[in-house]
Amino acid sequence: MHAILSIRIAGTGHALPRRAVASTELDRRLGFEDGHLQRLSGVENRHVCESEDQIDLAVAAAEEAIARAGVPVCDIDLVLGACGIPYQPLPATAPLVMRRLGMADGAAAAHDVNATCLSFLTALELAAGRIALGQSRAALVFSSEIASRALPWQDQPDVAALFGDGAAAAVVTAAPDGRTGIRASLLRSYPSAYGACEIGAGGTRFDFHREPEAFAAHALFHMDGKELFRITHRHFPRFVEQVLDAAGWSREDVDLVIPHQASPLALDHMVQHTGMESGRVVNIAARLGNQIAASIPTALDIAWRDGRIRPGMKLLLLGTSAGVSFGGMAIEV
Structure with a gap:
């Protein structure tokens, strides 16, 4: 294939x-x-x-x-x-x-x-x-x-x-x-939870000169963990199934899962609700924290350096993001 x-x-x-x-x-x-x-x-x-x-x-x-x-x-x-x-x-x-x-x-x-x-x-x-x-x-x-x-x-x-x-x-x-290459790539968004994870200031939403108080109030990161959990718990397992189906893979075919390192607790939840074996999931969240977009490629590089990735292996890159969006990519190396 x-x-x-x-x-x-x-x-x-x-x-x-x-x-x-x-x-x-x-x-x-x-x-x-x-x-x-x-x-x-x-x-x-x-x-x-x-x-x-x-x-x-x-x-x-x-x-x-x-x-x-x-x-x-x-x-x-x-x-x-x-x-x-x-x-x-x-x-x-x-x-x-x-x-x-x-x-x-x-x-x-x-x-x-x-x-x-x-x-x-x-x-x-x-x-x-x-x-x-x-x-x-x-x-x-x-x-x-x-x-x-x-x-x-x-x-x-x-x-x-x-x-x-x-x-x-x-x-x-x-x-x-x-x-070698990408077998499947999928991105899906759930904008009903748009405000659950955001920094509101810095773009055109608030004018720094005309609305200094509103600008300052929205200059810090805000996250509604309960809303993010609700959306993820409801939709993410099915999303993972869609990525696997698009790749023509089963869970057992996946050699290594490289997820976004949202948090150690989020990774535990992902393992429990997607049926992935924890031993096949790269988990660096406890020692490096959530590095936003750098989380997935950092986990990828560390897995390669640690000898966990070899030619011919099937990798599943997974993540969630503000917006709210889910992303998945199936790669054979």
Whole structure:
């Protein structure tokens, strides 16, 4: 069986800030007893930017992915930024990463794709489509997140404790034999829960000059966990079935599940309600937290480095995002 988008993930990489922050350190800073935030969030540790910025992380992850792919930078003709939160509203983040990588003007197309936590999957599908159509030779897809910003530590410390910073990247090329690549890719949205996970300020919704109080009130991350759980519990198991059906796979065919690291509790819930064996699920949430769009590619790179991915294996990439959306991709490597 040939892939519907015949591509090869030639190399991956990830980068973390130097500073690691344990939940016990946050407990002491906020006046909680040791273990309080870890009990609420399930997250033991996360990395937080101090000396680095979002572009530093993106470039470090991209350089690692390029080196592991063995693809000359001059062969990359597409750079896709897949970040839930951009470096700045305008212009896109991808051209700046392209410049920092030393790529010449006009050498590639560079733009962003934003599907919040599912941005990497969305950008990966776009890159694969262009390569399969012969419109690109090699693509760099990166996700870089400073998730530790704008968190609601006063009102929702259990939510704020979920997040950590990081970046990851992948280099995608054509598959030489046509047998590796994407078997199925599916994205479905449930906008009835649009406001359940958001940062309202920063776009055109609130004018900073005319509505400073409303702007400030919506400048922090907000999450309605109960509403997100309701939507996910009701629809996600069926969505996973649809992805598997589209790929022509059963649960038993899947060698490794690489999910968005929403939270340790969310991963446990996914395992219970989708019938996936926990031993086949990459789980790094407790030690790195929720890295927004960087979660899936970071888990992918760590699984590859740990020897959990080998040629011929079937991978299932799964996630949820604000909006609310579900994403799934079946890949044979």
